[in-house]
Amino acid sequence: MGNYVERFNARERILHWFVMVSFFTLLFSGLGLYSRLFHGYFNLFGGGEMSILIHKYAGVFFLACSALLLMNHFSEMNFFDDDDRSWFRQLGGYLSRDPEHIDSGKFNAGQKAFGLFMGIATFLMAGTGLVIWFAPSFPVDVVRISLLMHGLLFIMFIMFVIVHAYLTTIGNPGTLESMIYGNVRRIWAKKHHPKWYREISGQEKPG
Ligand code: HEM
Numbered sequence: 001m002g003n004y005v006e007r008f009n010a011r012e013r014i015l016h017w018f019v020m021v022s023f024f025t026l027l028f029s030g031l032g033l034y035s036r037l038f039h040g041y042f043n044l045f046g047g048g049e050m051s052i053l054i055h056k057y058a059g060v061f062f063l064a065c066s067a068l069l070l071m072n073h074f075s076e077m078n079f080f081d082d083d084d085r086s087w088f089r090q091l092g093g094y095l096s097r098d099p100e101h102i103d104s105g106k107f108n109a110g111q112k113a114f115g116l117f118m119g120i121a122t123f124l125m126a127g128t129g130l131v132i133w134f135a136p137s138f139p140v141d142v143v144r145i146s147l148l149m150h151g152l153l154f155i156m157f158i159m160f161v162i163v164h165a166y167l168t169t170i171g172n173p174g175t176l177e178s179m180i181y182g183n184v185r186r187i188w189a190k191k192h193h194p195k196w197y198r199e200i201s202g203q204e205k206p207g
Helices: 008-032 036-045 049-078 082-088 108-133 139-167 176-180 185-192 194-201
Strands: 004-006 183-184
Touching: 004 176, 004 185, 004 194, 008 036, 008 049, 008 139, 008 176, 036 176, 049 108, 108 139, 176 183, 183 185, 185 194
Parallel strands: none
Antiparallel strands: 004 183
16 A cells, blocks of 8 residues: 555646646736836736736636636535535634644635636626626626625635635645645645545545
């Protein structure tokens, strides 16, 4: 028995990194559009017009990859069981010195909420983005509301992605290996996702 178990296959990892790269392309090409304070970021893409063009096509790519990623993981995320409710009650144990044991499956409740939020928010972001892209075809109030929602969702995206990046790296050492190599250490799987580990290794729940 090796020390590692498979967590994500190559397709899942490639999709995740496509989502991440297109996310950061959207972030930096969009910053200059968000506020005059950030106009300097246009220089990264050779000027304002080029930034807008790249922002539009990176958005289409991000939507396609995010939709595929969500479809891939949907059946692992679209339910919250008693253990997930216990995770929410304890806020994942992150605020406690001596957290209770939480029997998480492949994804814990926070990861499921993050994945589902990102899925819904991506569709809203794409919908409002299309209205802004083809603004002359829509009533002016629809364009105004879309601009407001696009900007607010952007703030939420950034906040969630910062927390996600922290939790999958320094917050929980050993996690990033899953997205780089596809495998995680057995000891990591037992600690963070005990129910999932029992499922894949065919073990019984200890009494
Ligand atoms: C900023 C750099 C990022 C890093 C270092 C990172 C890292 C990771 C890692 C290591 C996992 C696997 C977690 C596990 O095995 O339990 C993961 C999962 C995931 N990532 Fe990222 N990611 C990043 C950015 C993003 C972005 C920008 C998005 C979407 C906009 C995203 C969406 C997801 C989703 C939906 C999952 C599956 C659910 C979850 O684990 O929360 N990630 N990420």
